Amino acid sequence: MSKLKNKKFKASIIGASGYTGSELARILVNHPELEIVNITSESHQGKRFSELHGQFSGIVDLELVRAADVEVSDLDVLFLALPHGVSMDFVKKWEKSGIKIIDLSGDFRLASPEVYEEWYKKKHTYPEGFRNAVYGLPELHEDSIRKASLVANPGCYPTASILSLAPLFNALDVDPAGAIIDAKSGLTGAGVKASNVTHFSNVNDNFKAYGIGNHRHTVEIQEQLSFLLKKSVNLQFTPHLLPVDRGILATAYMGVEGDMSQQKLDSLYQDFYQEKPFVRLRNQAPSIKEVRGSNYADVYPFWDDRTKRAIVITAIDNLVKGAAGQAVHNMNLMLGLEESAGLDQVPMQP
Amino acid sequence: MSKLKNKKFKASIIGASGYTGSELARILVNHPELEIVNITSESHQGKRFSELHGQFSGIVDLELVRAADVEVSDLDVLFLALPHGVSMDFVKKWEKSGIKIIDLSGDFRLASPEVYEEWYKKKHTYPEGFRNAVYGLPELHEDSIRKASLVANPGCYPTASILSLAPLFNALDVDPAGAIIDAKSGLTGAGVKASNVTHFSNVNDNFKAYGIGNHRHTVEIQEQLSFLLKKSVNLQFTPHLLPVDRGILATAYMGVEGDMSQQKLDSLYQDFYQEKPFVRLRNQAPSIKEVRGSNYADVYPFWDDRTKRAIVITAIDNLVKGAAGQAVHNMNLMLGLEESAGLDQVPMQP
Amino acid sequence: MSKLKNKKFKASIIGASGYTGSELARILVNHPELEIVNITSESHQGKRFSELHGQFSGIVDLELVRAADVEVSDLDVLFLALPHGVSMDFVKKWEKSGIKIIDLSGDFRLASPEVYEEWYKKKHTYPEGFRNAVYGLPELHEDSIRKASLVANPGCYPTASILSLAPLFNALDVDPAGAIIDAKSGLTGAGVKASNVTHFSNVNDNFKAYGIGNHRHTVEIQEQLSFLLKKSVNLQFTPHLLPVDRGILATAYMGVEGDMSQQKLDSLYQDFYQEKPFVRLRNQAPSIKEVRGSNYADVYPFWDDRTKRAIVITAIDNLVKGAAGQAVHNMNLMLGLEESAGLDQVPMQP
Amino acid sequence: MSKLKNKKFKASIIGASGYTGSELARILVNHPELEIVNITSESHQGKRFSELHGQFSGIVDLELVRAADVEVSDLDVLFLALPHGVSMDFVKKWEKSGIKIIDLSGDFRLASPEVYEEWYKKKHTYPEGFRNAVYGLPELHEDSIRKASLVANPGCYPTASILSLAPLFNALDVDPAGAIIDAKSGLTGAGVKASNVTHFSNVNDNFKAYGIGNHRHTVEIQEQLSFLLKKSVNLQFTPHLLPVDRGILATAYMGVEGDMSQQKLDSLYQDFYQEKPFVRLRNQAPSIKEVRGSNYADVYPFWDDRTKRAIVITAIDNLVKGAAGQAVHNMNLMLGLEESAGLDQVPMQP
Structure with a gap:
């Protein structure tokens, strides 16, 4: 064009x-x-x-x-x-x-x-x-x-969640049932409509989970990760409501069997996200304000050798990325x- | 006396x-x-x-x-x-x-x-x-x-975390390696000392994880749950920092094998916490403001039959309970x- | 009784x-x-x-x-x-x-x-x-x-405003036209009803004035101060909306002619509020959290000799006092x- | 160049x-x-x-x-x-x-x-x-x-304060002693340094005045308004600390003698700020988020005929404008x- x-x-x-x-x-x-x-x-x-x-x-x-x-x-x-x-x-x-x-x-x-x-x-x-x-x-x-x-x-949650786990589901034969995504979103994710949910005094200085076990974004995440894994995925997704305007932070947990290390995990993510201008691989846990107002997704993969789990934290601005x-x-x-x-x-x- | x-x-x-x-x-x-x-x-x-x-x-x-x-x-x-x-x-x-x-x-x-x-x-x-x-x-x-x-x-996190999982570890022969506690705390948990961590503009409208894989409270939680399970426990604990003054919300995930249902889960928790004046079993996910300033721990056990996991959410005021x-x-x-x-x-x- | x-x-x-x-x-x-x-x-x-x-x-x-x-x-x-x-x-x-x-x-x-x-x-x-x-x-x-x-x-604003100026209007022959009350309230003052005004993202990290020149509480303040002054009062009152749940802080300005000093101002306030269990005279500007959840009104009278004005700051919890x-x-x-x-x-x- | x-x-x-x-x-x-x-x-x-x-x-x-x-x-x-x-x-x-x-x-x-x-x-x-x-x-x-x-x-406060009153001091023979500027700033105005003042839990859900009667920005405002009025100015300036990151809102009060109306006030401000790309004259009170992150100063002049005062409200982002x-x-x-x-x-x- x-x-x-x-x-x-x-x-x-x-x-x-x-x-x-x-x-x-x-x-x-x-x-x-x-x-x-x-x-x-x-x-x-x-x-x-x-x-x-x-x-x-x-x-x-x-x-x-x-x-x-x-x-x-x-x-x-x-x-x-x-x-x-x-x-x-x-x-x-x-x-x-x-x-x-x-x-x-x-x-x-x-x-x-x-x-x-x-x-x-x-x-x-x-x-x-x-x-x-x-x-x-x-x-x-x-x-x-x-x-x-x-x-x-x-969707906003799927963007953060999929970016957290895509390199693992793409490269490894992980057990998808082990994946847990504990996600936290700013209030703008609930939309502009005035309601009990969006009333300032129900949100300010407050925090809670919602949609436990049945949030719609679950299936969207599952479908995209299934596409990468080439296998059906049935994972856990729990959203929470943060007392902030913008931002999603997804904390994703994924057990990995076999030979893994921080270095290998890093390589996996670097390979997957090279040439992707809006994914920034970070070497420490990002906060949501570090991406606020921008199109960046900051992704931090951490290997916990004690529990044999990858913990991947991704921050995006829900209204932008x-x-x-x-x-x-x-x-x-x-x-x-x-x-x-x-x-x-x-x-x-x- | x-x-x-x-x-x-x-x-x-x-x-x-x-x-x-x-x-x-x-x-x-x-x-x-x-x-x-x-x-x-x-x-x-x-x-x-x-x-x-x-x-x-x-x-x-x-x-x-x-x-x-x-x-x-x-x-x-x-x-x-x-x-x-x-x-x-x-x-x-x-x-x-x-x-x-x-x-x-x-x-x-x-x-x-x-x-x-x-x-x-x-x-x-x-x-x-x-x-x-x-x-x-x-x-x-x-x-x-x-x-x-x-x-x-x-400790504040251990209080919320242990109360979330104690009835399960007490009654069932759960696999402790499957336990993940994703916890979120208000800023007062970081203490009164002025630092980069406690600076308003690093906290306000912000959110992040910290102490990933190695927070001291991990071992405190493990010890108490081991005591109940009568078996060594090695679990995952990830703390996050909320832009609020008070409150901890722990979202605990625990795979349960065998025969379980919402009703059975509820019974288990009711039995364990009857006669405990400061534990309030809730039938919906509590928010941290619902316990703010009080000694209550609000505990909400949820059974996800799709993933065969108990998800237990506990809210406390970190400075009180x-x-x-x-x-x-x-x-x-x-x-x-x-x-x-x-x-x-x-x-x-x- | x-x-x-x-x-x-x-x-x-x-x-x-x-x-x-x-x-x-x-x-x-x-x-x-x-x-x-x-x-x-x-x-x-x-x-x-x-x-x-x-x-x-x-x-x-x-x-x-x-x-x-x-x-x-x-x-x-x-x-x-x-x-x-x-x-x-x-x-x-x-x-x-x-x-x-x-x-x-x-x-x-x-x-x-x-x-x-x-x-x-x-x-x-x-x-x-x-x-x-x-x-x-x-x-x-x-x-x-x-x-x-x-x-x-x-009303909540009148409580804070009247307590700020009552001792002056009671004891002195002040010029009421000189009184300006610039007041700031937490969002609960706007009530529990969901609306654009109470939507979290319109309040959080935000601040604005409203009801400029015509807020209903103006006349309530005027009537009570008239009662003390024994003279009709026509003053300025401007409310603002704070991104907090509770609390009103009123900053009241009152030109005083003749002989005045910090010490005299303090005496005036001490005399007026002695035996009043819920008024706490402070020797520095109170913050709204210092009264939050309580029935106290913290009142701080300051004499500005450079401008010949009393500046009186009062903090209350709008839902309590x-x-x-x-x-x-x-x-x-x-x-x-x-x-x-x-x-x-x-x-x-x- | x-x-x-x-x-x-x-x-x-x-x-x-x-x-x-x-x-x-x-x-x-x-x-x-x-x-x-x-x-x-x-x-x-x-x-x-x-x-x-x-x-x-x-x-x-x-x-x-x-x-x-x-x-x-x-x-x-x-x-x-x-x-x-x-x-x-x-x-x-x-x-x-x-x-x-x-x-x-x-x-x-x-x-x-x-x-x-x-x-x-x-x-x-x-x-x-x-x-x-x-x-x-x-x-x-x-x-x-x-x-x-x-x-x-x-300075940040002087920018908002001077822009609020400049057209009045420029065009009219106002009595400068009548000017009161009640200003409110986000916490970033206090700088990046960790201290009691900047500790999250001293700011969050809180509000207070400070520097009452003696803040340094007073003299900066006075000098610039004196320059316009061609007469020495001795005015009142009171800063307050908002629980937000960015933004200053100045509420300026100025008694005006003689013939004034909303329309005349508007003309005065329009004349003064025409061709000024970063001053936006508004027809309702601006909030600080409406300028956040930008170089705009939103100025709202209001004439209160009951009290014969101009009330001018200006919002800027303290870190930008x-x-x-x-x-x-x-x-x-x-x-x-x-x-x-x-x-x-x-x-x-x-």
């Missing part, structure tokens, strides 16, 4: 009110090869984007339009920043137009509509979409993403742009 | 500047059967306790004295709220006097001076102390505590008082 | 779901002279109180009843923990029964229904209630409160109990 | 360990016209910058050098990110070399060494520096900054670059 010099690609963000919508705007507004043509909102149509998100005052003052008013023939790429269950209808509507679509919802991440319906407890209205949808984790599926017209952007940043990464691949174009945000610490 | 009516037991708090010292004062000042006679500090001697801890203005204005000036013959009980490595010298000095001593440091929690020296990397100066020291977790050792004159008050409150509980037992005297703090939420 | 020995007074809390309701329960459950007989909720009727507020598991498991099912003839005192506009109907319903009522809403705090309607933009349905209602700030109106059957419990604790203080006075009965909570810091 | 195409200006950051040092790196690493040649640290010399600040792993891995090893003849600009009292010696050492210097400390912000010594309680070792130093608030002194070789970058971002803005002006080059960071909310 090529553009005349100085001609920018044109994008639309479908869904303005959530955090993925505003985070996409934060990244795309400084993307060197792209222009945001419109942003949609059904409930806030007519307002300016900056009225919804005050931080964009004077930066993105676009008037919000309805999705029905988006003319896809004028566009190169669509970002669907919508809840699951809603997104599928828009994919259905627009997929045939040939426009590149990046769907940030969970609607096309899984292997089939049947698995979707089992874990999301919801009828899928566009099963055909699964045929072309590519799972948009560039560290695993770069080639398919480059050719895709529909990318299902990974876990959502909007990864979506832009996928877009760069789909449009044949520089892989890291527009993704040079330095992590904001403190 | 008995006292004349209206005559209160007399206590001294050795070590005023840390969080366990101030938390002991918070609890003891309202204890119906006890009076704080003095509080010591080597570095702040001469100041008032309320100058160090402004919240006590008008409540505890005692002038701080040096430990050397404490006359134990006037006292019934001593609380040592000192760092490990310092506490042992005071135990050595005062143990023979016959006074009841509750040591909140790690100096006498382990099985032997040898184990101590291996994990604390420090020479123990009073190995004789181990002979009489009783591990002060009342849910496991109530009878020994009642007779003890030296109680080693458990994990330190000062448990110390007062131990004192009540040692002095023959009502088990829960002075420990009626309702958790402070929000 | 007197009770037979061992016979406790009986109270009902009308309105269980909000923070004032749960905070009343936290205090009253340990009150030596009182028993909570029932707690009401229209929307959660039939649930246990501890299902709504998990921290009360095993402590207050009362089943919630509807207000219509409360039999006031069995009770000594009613706490109305209801929103303004709702409370007035219950006062109307129960006032004639002769039961002691403490209304924690804003419905009867102001001088007249007319002032209420101007600032609350709402028709008052029980103007007669103003005749007997006493403004329940014990530091100003102790004698009236002792005799009252209906007490209007002060600013709501439930003050309500219990009022109840103690109304029932002839020890003024500080049940209010011995030590501030929880950290 | 001009550079050959593709040739970048060369900068050194003197002082790596503090927040202004790391924030300068965060901004400069993406500046289109500039290259960071070296970063210095006396105490961490030999380490990589990314070892000190993990967020820069793989981004800025420069080895830290000692200031003595910096060769200024190879450089175009020096940023001094040093504590006050230290910076002056480096200005003395390097000023004569003709290199552009931007000093982020307080050493050359005030009118004279005498005023410095009075408020900073410290002997000034380079009084000559005051002759050429220009106060680097571009909204007031753009022309002088363009010609300057030594710029004293403003209050330090490193403003320093880069000054550099752009000094080097003749586009005013906003490298300063396109979108505020990070949430």
